[in-house]
Amino acid sequence: MSKQIVHGDQCRKKIIEGINVVANAVGITLGPKGRCVAIEQSYGPPKITKDGVSVAKAIQLKDKSLNVGAQFVISVASKTADVAGDGTTTATVIADAAVRELNKAEVAGIDIQEVRKGAEKAVEAVIADVRKNSSPVKNEEEIAQVATVSSNGDREIGEKIANAMKQVGQEGVITVEDSKNFNFEVEVVKGMRFDRGYISQYFATNREKMITEFENPYILLLDQKVSTVQPLVPVLEAVAHTGKPLVLIADDVDGEALTALILNNLKGSIKVVAVKAPGFGDRKKEMLEDIAILTNGEVITEQLGIKLEKVNDTSKLGTANRVIVTKDHTTIVHDKNNSDIEKKVNSRCEQIREAIKDTTSDYEKEKLQERLAKLRNGVAVLKVGGATEVEQKERKDRVEDALHATRAAVEEGIVPGGGVALFYASRVLDSLKFDNEDQRVGINIIKKVLEAPVRQIVKNAGGKEDVVVNELSKSTDKNRGFDARTMQYVDMIKAGIVDPTKVVRTALQDAFSVASLVIATSAMITDHEEDNNTGNRSGGGVGGGHHGGMGGMDF
Numbered sequence: 001m002s003k004q005i006v007h008g009d010q011c012r013k014k015i016i017e018g019i020n021v022v023a024n025a026v027g028i029t030l031g032p033k034g035r036c037v038a039i040e041q042s043y044g045p046p047k048i049t050k051d052g053v054s055v056a057k058a059i060q061l062k063d064k065s066l067n068v069g070a071q072f073v074i075s076v077a078s079k080t081a082d083v084a085g086d087g088t089t090t091a092t093v094i095a096d097a098a099v100r101e102l103n104k105a106e107v108a109g110i111d112i113q114e115v116r117k118g119a120e121k122a123v124e125a126v127i128a129d130v131r132k133n134s135s136p137v138k139n140e141e142e143i144a145q146v147a148t149v150s151s152n153g154d155r156e157i158g159e160k161i162a163n164a165m166k167q168v169g170q171e172g173v174i175t176v177e178d179s180k181n182f183n184f185e186v187e188v189v190k191g192m193r194f195d196r197g198y199i200s201q202y203f204a205t206n207r208e209k210m211i212t213e214f215e216n217p218y219i220l221l222l223d224q225k226v227s228t229v230q231p232l233v234p235v236l237e238a239v240a241h242t243g244k245p246l247v248l249i250a251d252d253v254d255g256e257a258l259t260a261l262i263l264n265n266l267k268g269s270i271k272v273v274a275v276k277a278p279g280f281g282d283r284k285k286e287m288l289e290d291i292a293i294l295t296n297g298e299v300i301t302e303q304l305g306i307k308l309e310k311v312n313d314t315s316k317l318g319t320a321n322r323v324i325v326t327k328d329h330t331t332i333v334h335d336k337n338n339s340d341i342e343k344k345v346n347s348r349c350e351q352i353r354e355a356i357k358d359t360t361s362d363y364e365k366e367k368l369q370e371r372l373a374k375l376r377n378g379v380a381v382l383k384v385g386g387a388t389e390v391e392q393k394e395r396k397d398r399v400e401d402a403l404h405a406t407r408a409a410v411e412e413g414i415v416p417g418g419g420v421a422l423f424y425a426s427r428v429l430d431s432l433k434f435d436n437e438d439q440r441v442g443i444n445i446i447k448k449v450l451e452a453p454v455r456q457i458v459k460n461a462g463g464k465e466d467v468v469v470n471e472l473s474k475s476t477d478k479n480r481g482f483d484a485r486t487m488q489y490v491d492m493i494k495a496g497i498v499d500p501t502k503v504v505r506t507a508l509q510d511a512f513s514v515a516s517l518v519i520a521t522s523a524m525i526t527d528h529e530e531d532n533n534t535g536n537r538s539g540g541g542v543g544g545g546h547h548g549g550m551g552g553m554d555f
Contacts, residue, residue, distance in 0.1 A: 011524050173193040
């Protein structure tokens with residue numbers, strides 16, 4: 001396909017227009033009176049959501065030049081979601097404002113490189129001030145407050161998440177799943193999570209969230225690396241005949257073996273996900289044994305005379321009620337009603353406690369305590385219900401956002417919410433030193449941009465932006481803000497309107513990072529709009545046709 005190149009002012013204009021299209025769609029979701037967005041699905045009812053990153057990712061503009069701008073701001077939302085788990089709408093709103101203000105400076109003929117330097121200094125100073133004024137999360141009520149704000153003021157969600165954290169600990173494993181009834185419940189189940197994800201993204205069963213979820217899978221534990229597929233064939237065929245999924249946990253899986261697993265997974269011959277074993281050296285062997293006990297399986301290791309190619313049935317495989325695998329983590333939820341497993345887990349925990357007593361190494365003690373916590377604390381499951389599928393999915397999105405925000409708050413603390421943390425932090429810029437007048441322009445741009453979240457929240461609530469900004473500008477109390485629910489000025493901390501420090505910090509950093517890239521861009525290359533109707537018109541399926549049945553596995 002031929003390409004078209006757009007230069008200079010026209011390039012920048014198109015990019016900014018594309019950014020603005022996304023920012024307008026995402027921005028309306030901000031704050032307690034933000035609106036929902038309906039997203040068309042390829043099948044079934046539309047998705048109703050207030051999740052900024054979901055809205056952003058759903059946007060694909062027909063005009064390719066505008067779409068380049070849209071993708072810039074979509075990357076902001078995605079990165080903020082990956083790092084902080086929340087704050088995507090705030091990041092988008094800030095990025096949109098920053099790009100527009102930086103562009104005005106360049107159009108006015110100001111040295112944009114110096115403007116960027118000044119803006120960068122300002123961002124660093126603001127983030128330092130936000131961190132300085134951050135408070136650690138002290139109790140269950142503060143956890144509930146963070147979750148309530150992030151879930152659009154849903155107090156029930158806040159209380160359920162706080163309750164879940166109380167039961168499994170602030171660093172415990174909490175997952176979200178659909179309820180089979182209308183209710184929203186917290187259930188603590190036996191299980192563990194370790195810091196290893198899938199070896200390849202092609203194992204993801206949910207392409208939107210990039211996760212793999214299996215119900216009642218078999219679990220194959222290997223204390224070895226697998227590069228060729230032949231040793232795996234007997235056990236893969238045994239599992240395939242059961243119709244159940246397989247979770248393969250090994251030192252590593254690569255080469256021919258990895259290719260074969262991916263192809264058969266995509267083909268549907270067998271549902272499988274490959275995960276690297278957690279830990280290193282002797283600790284890895286111990287953790288594999290922990291998983292074996294938890295799942296009532298065995299570790300396949302040649303040190304015990306068990307060869308992989310001799311495993312031709314499922315007798316040595318573990319099982320679990322549910323396994324969730326992301327790119328970073330694997331969570332195993334096992335059968336809490338199995339008394340045999342419970343006895344083995346208790347015995348294993350006692351062994352670990354004895355090892356903790358015997359060790360003189362603080363590092364070793366810490367790692368043993370981690371293993372003990374993984375075996376004992378279990379997994380809290382937030383079961384989200386709804387009257388309809390649409391309502392259930394919308395609420396589930398809010399629960400997941402709130403959970404991410406709560407984890408961020410536990411990690412770095414909290415600041416006053418409603419956009420005022422950044423608004424008041426901008427005051428440090430009044431005394432910030434600069435090398436020249438162009439840098440001062442950059443500093444002033446950031447000061448103006450930091451009003452954007454407050455303005456958007458007020459706008460979405462139907463209030464007067466300038467009046468609120470003017471009122472807050474006079475305040476000497478950094479906790480004072482505008483409660484969009486009641487349309488009153490309140491002490492945000494006392495009112496329970498708080499934001500995680502990590503979310504606020506990440507939103508600003510990511511927004512400025514992308515705004516800087518946009519303003520440094522002077523040309524873009526896109527495909528020409530062409531009529532593709534003369535493309536492939538042949539009937540037949542991809543690959544010319546395996547019909548009926550599984551068609552066998554490709555080894």
